[in-house]
Amino acid sequence: MNETIILRPEPEAIKSARDHVAMIAGALHFDDFLPRLIVSELATNAWRQSAPDDHIVVRAYPWREHLVIEVWDQSDKIPVIQFPGGMEEGGRGLMIISELVVRWGTRPVAEGGKIVFAEIGK
Template sequence: MCEPATIVIKAHPQAVKQVRDFVGLVFGGWGLDDHVARIVVSELATNAIKHGSGEGDSVIVRAYRLDGLPVLETWDRSDALPVVREPGPAAESGRGLLLMETLVLRWGTRPLAEGGKVVYAVLDPVAV
């Protein structure tokens, strides 16, 4: 595993653009297209901000490669796990994880010893 590139953001919706730009720089440095990575990290960061953190909390976003595969992570303070939903046609939200699931090789969660969780997504380097 290479040393993770890390950014710490405040839990605020406006920080999602900052995270997308960060991932664009990291993937560009790796010589990988960042289109899929920007979509995936937007979903991860939005969920961490919306469901995993309180106002003013920090969210950690990391990008690294493990066995040649790009990995994106968000760390937040909530123990609540993300849930993939099947929203109805009139729903205005709830499709993000469903979409993300189709774009990545795999994703999941793991608890943090100090409380909270990491949500990670492993991307296909050919698809990014």
């Protein structure tokens, strides 16, 4: 099973990322609802930060009792949890993710950009 896919930064990439992570989650006997939700948010953020000629790398794999989801994009902009006002339509994704996962974070990549990861428990 290939844990990694490379996607073009376009809206269709979000569905491809969800399908990929769901397949891996199922093979590892994880319910796929939360992994799909998490990768949707991370891949959407990566798509929004990417230039048209960039790429997005999505990886999911087991680690201890967790499923780790990683999304790499070529932007150096580090994501932060936002606390939008009640009338704002966006900006809540990482706040929601932080409440649903064991842990999440980001790390720079030597080739440029960053990886945003989330660990999901069973």
